[in-house]
Every structure is written in structure tokens, then in C-alpha cells.
Amino acid sequence: MSTVKVDFRGTLGRFELNARFEVPARGVTAIFGPSGCGKTAVMRCIAGLNRLDGMCSVAGDVWQDEKTFRPVHQRPIGYVFQEANLFPHLSVRRNLMYGHPGKAGAGAIGFDEIVGLLGIARLLERSPRHLSGGERQRVAIGRALLSQPKLLLMDEPLSALDQMTKDEILPYLERLHAALVLPILYISHDIAEVERLADQLVLMRNGAVLASGPLSELQSDLSLPLALSRDAAVSLDATVLKQDAADGMATLEVGGGYFLVPAEPLTLGTRRRLRVLADDVSLALETPSRSTIVNVLRARILEIRSQSDHRVTALLGLGEDGQGARLLSRVTQRSWNELGLQQGLPVYAQVKGVALVRREEPLA
Amino acid sequence: MNLHVSADIWQPIRLTLELAALTTVILMLVGTPIAWWLARSRAWWKEAVAALVAIPLVLPPTVLGFYLLVALGPSGPGGALASLWGARTLAFTFPGLVIGSVLFSMPFVVQPIRNAFEAMGEKPMEAAATLRASPWRAFWTIAVPLASPGFLTGAILGFAHTVGEFGVVLMIGGSIPGRTKVLSVAIYDYVETSQWTEASVLALGMVVFSFAVILTMMLIEKKMTKSTS
Numbered sequence: 001m002s003t004v005k006v007d008f009r010g011t012l013g014r015f016e017l018n019a020r021f022e023v024p025a026r027g028v029t030a031i032f033g034p035s036g037c038g039k040t041a042v043m044r045c046i047a048g049l050n051r052l053d054g055m056c057s058v059a060g061d062v063w064q065d066e067k068t069f070r071p072v073h074q075r076p077i078g079y080v081f082q083e084a085n086l087f088p089h090l091s092v093r094r095n096l097m098y099g100h101p102g103k104a105g106a107g108a109i110g111f112d113e114i115v116g117l118l119g120i121a122r123l124l125e126r127s128p129r130h131l132s133g134g135e136r137q138r139v140a141i142g143r144a145l146l147s148q149p150k151l152l153l154m155d156e157p158l159s160a161l162d163q164m165t166k167d168e169i170l171p172y173l174e175r176l177h178a179a180l181v182l183p184i185l186y187i188s189h190d191i192a193e194v195e196r197l198a199d200q201l202v203l204m205r206n207g208a209v210l211a212s213g214p215l216s217e218l219q220s221d222l223s224l225p226l227a228l229s230r231d232a233a234v235s236l237d238a239t240v241l242k243q244d245a246a247d248g249m250a251t252l253e254v255g256g257g258y259f260l261v262p263a264e265p266l267t268l269g270t271r272r273r274l275r276v277l278a279d280d281v282s283l284a285l286e287t288p289s290r291s292t293i294v295n296v297l298r299a300r301i302l303e304i305r306s307q308s309d310h311r312v313t314a315l316l317g318l319g320e321d322g323q324g325a326r327l328l329s330r331v332t333q334r335s336w337n338e339l340g341l342q343q344g345l346p347v348y349a350q351v352k353g354v355a356l357v358r359r360e361e362p363l364a
Numbered sequence: 365m366n367l368h369v370s371a372d373i374w375q376p377i378r379l380t381l382e383l384a385a386l387t388t389v390i391l392m393l394v395g396t397p398i399a400w401w402l403a404r405s406r407a408w409w410k411e412a413v414a415a416l417v418a419i420p421l422v423l424p425p426t427v428l429g430f431y432l433l434v435a436l437g438p439s440g441p442g443g444a445l446a447s448l449w450g451a452r453t454l455a456f457t458f459p460g461l462v463i464g465s466v467l468f469s470m471p472f473v474v475q476p477i478r479n480a481f482e483a484m485g486e487k488p489m490e491a492a493a494t495l496r497a498s499p500w501r502a503f504w505t506i507a508v509p510l511a512s513p514g515f516l517t518g519a520i521l522g523f524a525h526t527v528g529e530f531g532v533v534l535m536i537g538g539s540i541p542g543r544t545k546v547l548s549v550a551i552y553d554y555v556e557t558s559q560w561t562e563a564s565v566l567a568l569g570m571v572v573f574s575f576a577v578i579l580t581m582m583l584i585e586k587k588m589t590k591s592t593s
Binding site: 049071077079081083 | 491493499502506510
């Protein structure tokens with residue numbers, strides 16, 4: 001299978017970097033970690049903008065190893081910087097076309113398609129100086145895509161924008177993700193962004209890679225900081241089974257169970273992503289008879305971790321046998337003890353809140 | 365006072381414009397790579413090079429002129445160069461004047477271009493590289509247009525400074541009519557020979573010229589700050 005393989009080590013400025021990971025060359029891979037942990041340094045090394053010892057190959061194509069170092073302009077990348085970094089002396093149209101290979105090399109990503117996807121048709125003849133922050137970033141994304149990259153690198157493309165503008169751009173990113181078969185590396189320190197966009201995750205701390213793998217796996221790994229953080233959650237890819245026309249409640253299937261979620265009309269058979277916060281999942285030994293909580297799922301306690309704030313985070317496997325999708329639950333140490341909960345025990349997971357976080361995509 | 369203006373007055377004007385134009389062209393060709401290197405290099409000794417380029421700013425023109433006279437004279441490298449086409453020396457010749465003017469006006473061209481390259485920063489060039497532009501293409505399509513106010517300022521300053529040069533020219537060019545006698549030297553000569561009319565016509569012309577140059581520069585600067593904000 002084609003992968004993005006990276007192994008860099010060395011010092012950049014005062015910074016010690018030791019980054020090694022291999023992720024599938026498809027979908028969105030988020031590089032996630034606190035500010036200053038070396039995410040941008042890794043991405044710049046992949047692009048060839050910085051040079052550290054190590055290796056880098058994308059889908060079998062070696063960009064760097066002991067012998068070779070391919071210069072930036074010979075790597076088939078698209079790079080979206082934190083600030084849009086448009087060329088101020090060129091119109092939006094000429095910015096978009098700057099990296100386009102021209103008629104001869106016109107590739108799979110067409111001008112009209114991108115302009116439509118990003119909603120920038122009415123900006124084409126304008127100067128980048130007269131665009132809003134969100135418009136600039138959309139043009140920058142389009143410009144990167146039109147250079148026909150084999151790998152799109154996005155360095156916190158939303159971090160310079162306010163929340164409203166972020167919410168305006170995120171749907172475009174999701175559309176890209178659904179419409180293009182192009183692997184994307186996406187740097188973020190915002191877990192909400194990651195939960196919406198990412199398929200795989202590379203977790204970084206202090207210049208090193210802690211773990212990498214599918215998003216839901218890393219989210220539910222109790223040995224990683226993500227599962228113990230304040231806003232710990234799991235992302236579940238679910239299929240829309242049915243929807244009640246009267247009250248809008250949709251039934252979505254995940255491995256080992258179903259979730260009922262109130263929603264705008266959904267298309268049956270499509271995939272949606274659900275997010276369930278650990279704080280929103282409480283545990284019961286028997287199914288509660290009368291309650292406003294609509295989602296009560298059978299599950300098994302797979303693993304537990306006590307935290308210093310006298311709370312317990314438990315990893316649950318859905319289904320009677322615990323073989324289904326993973327959920328996280330966070331309860332107080334006191335209720336844990338009072339119910340006599342322990343690893344391996346079958347329980348009922350009461351889920352107070354489920355969020356639909358990603359636009360629909362057709363069933364693969 | 366004699367109100368008749370000598371027709372000779374045009375000769376130094378033409379010579380000065382020729383010298384300044386040629387000097388400016390050479391300075392753009394030589395100064396641009398130097399400015400680029402100074403703006404982008406991380407070599408620790410680059411400021412030493414920058415200081416060397418800037419020396420004419422503080423050096424008395426006669427000092428530079430003296431060394432140039434030695435260097436361009438029959439026993440210097442300039443003389444050796446001149447012997448290739450059978451001449452004895454580059455001193456007191458038009459090519460000698462051009463060499464002197466290029467060195468003397470260098471900082472006025474290199475500094476604004478370097479500043480413009482530095483103000484542009486690395487980012488546009490990095491963006492261009494990630495869009496498959498070779499360094500050569502990125503330089504011409506991104507760096508040069510973005511730094512164009514710096515080029516314009518450099519060209520104007522280089523030209524104007526060459527027009528106004530006196531000390532260096534006097535040392536290495538002397539005052540040979542039609543060959544090395546430029547405006548500023550001509551004014552000096554007219555005063556020496558009490559041709560006040562010619563001197564004041566040329567002097568007034570220089571005042572108007574200088575005013576126009578400074579005004580143009582200020583307008584460019586204003587436009588530059590507006591476009592970067």
C-alpha cells in the first residue's frame with residue numbers, strides 16, 4: 001500500500017526534532033500537538049523548505065535519503081501556509097494559475113472545478129490585497145491544488161482566522177476531502193478541527209512523534225494523552241440507517257450498536273461522523289426505565305485509567321461481547337466504587353450527547 | 365556680466381548624461397546580484413561585504429579617486445587592461461570615469477534593492493518554490509516585481525549621484541572637454557574663468573534636477589508603503 005514515510009532527526013535552530021512516522025497516502029492525516037512541538041518543522045522538511053538528516057518518501061517516490069535531496073520545486077506538493085501567502089502583485093486568477101502546469105500538463109484537478117468547489121469565482125479578477133482573510137485562504141488552497149500535487153500539505157490553514165471564518169472554510173475542506181483523491185497532511189492544534197477532518201493522526205510532543213495511526217484508535221488509547229485530556233472524545237464513522245420523518249431522529253449504525261441523533265434530513269446509506277465526548281458517557285449496571293437519555297448502549301469495560309482528579313476514564317467496547325466500536329467514558333471515582341465497576345464487566349453506556357461532525361459522504 | 369551663453373555648455377551636459385546612463389545600467393546588472401546575496405545569505409561575513417560596498421558613503425571622494433588613479437594608471441591593473449587595446453592608461457579616459465562612478469555610486473543602488481528584497485521576506489519565494497517554480501523563474505516573476513520600487517529607487521539614486529559626482533571625477537578624469545569634463549567639473553571651470561552666466565545656468569539646472577529626483581523618490585516611497593499595508 002502506498003504510504004507517506006517520514007524520518008527526520010536533527011536540530012533546527014534551538015529545536016531538537018526526532019520525527020518518524022508512516023501513514024497511508026490517502027485521506028486526511030492530522031499532525032496534532034501543542035504549539036511549538038515541531039509540527040511545522042516536520043512539514044517544512046517534507047516540503048524540502050528545511051533540511052534535516054533523514055528520509056522522506058511518498059507513495060514509493062523517494063524525496064530525500066542519504067544520497068538524494070530533491071529541491072522544493074521538484075517535489076509534487078501543494079503547500080498551504082498559515083498566512084495565505086498570496087502573491088500581492090498578481091490577480092487572484094494569476095495566483096491560481098501560477099503553479100498550473102499549463103495546457104500540456106493539465107491534470108486531474110481542473111480550474112473550473114476548483115473555483116467552484118472553493119466558491120471563489122467572483123474573486124478572480126481582484127487583487128489579493130482586497131480579499132478577506134477567509135477568501136485569501138481559500139484562494140491559497142486553490143492555488144496549491146491547481147499545481148496538481150500528489151500530496152497536499154496544510155500548515156494550520158485556519159489558525160490565523162476568527163471562529164466565524166473558520167466555520168465558513170471548514171465545509172470547503174470537507175468537500176475537498178470528499179471530492180478529491182489526494183492525500184492531505186494537515187497540521188492543527190485544535191482537536192475540534194482534527195475530529196471533523198482527520199482520518200489518521202500523528203501525535204507530536206516536544207519534537208517527537210508519540211504515536212500515529214487511525215484517528216479513533218489514538219483517541220481511545222488510554223496510554224496516550226488524548227484520551228485523558230479534558231475534552232477527550234471518540235470519533236465514530238457511522239452509516240445512516242433510517243430517519244423518523246415526524247421528529248427528525250436518525251438512526252446511525254456503528255460497530256456493535258446504534259445511535260439515535262436528532263438531525264436535519266439525512267440521506268439514507270451515507271456515512272457520517274459522530275463525536276462522543278468522554279464526559280457525556282455515564283455508566284449503569286441496568287437499563288434505566290424512564291430517562292431523557294435516548295442512547296443507552298450495551299458495552300463492556302475493556303480498560304480503565306484512574307486520574308489525579310479522582311475520576312476514572314474507561315475504555316468501552318460496544319456490544320454484548322465488547323467487540324464493537326470504542327467509546328470513552330469518564331465518571332467519578334466515587335460512583336465507580338459504589339457500582340463496583342471493574343475491567344471486563346458488561347455495562348450500559350448512557351450517552352447524553354452525540355454530535356454529527358462531518359458532512360455526509362457516499363458509502364464507499 | 366556677459367549674457368551670452370557659450371554653446372560649449374551642451375558638451376558637459378551630454379557627457380554627464382551618457383556617463384550616468386551607462387553607470388546606472390552597469391550598476392543594475394552588478395548591484396542586483398550583490399543585493400540579492402546580501403539580503404538572502406546567512407554567511408557571517410556578509411556584513412563585511414556590505415560595509416565594503418558602503419564605504420564610498422563616508423570616504424572622501426578624493427581618497428577613492430586617489431586609489432583609482434593608482435589602479436587605473438599605467439602601472440596598475442587598469443593600465444594592464446588598457447594595454448590590451450594599445451592604450452597606456454585608463455586614467456583620464458571615459459571608461460575610467462565609468463569604473464570610478466560605478467564604484468562610487470554602488471551603495472546608492474545596492475542598499476535600496478537589498479532593502480526591498482529583505483522587506484519582501486522569504487515567504488513569497490517559498491510559496492513560488494512549492495508551486496514548482498525554479499529559483500530562476502521565482503526570481504523574475506516574484507522577487508523582481510515585488511522589489512520593483514527598490515529597483516526604481518536604486519536606479520534614480522545611482523543616476524543622480526553619478527550626475528552630481530565631483531571629487532572622484534576630478535581625480536581620475538581631469539577636465540578634458542568632450543571626454544572627461546562632466547557637469548560638476550564644468551561648473552567649477554566656469555567659475556574659475558569667471559564665466560558666471562554658464563556657471564549659473566548649469567547650477568540652476570542641477571537644482572531643478574535634484575529637486576525632481578528627491579520628489580520622485582518621496583512619491584515612490586509613499587506608493588511603496590501604501591502597497592505593503
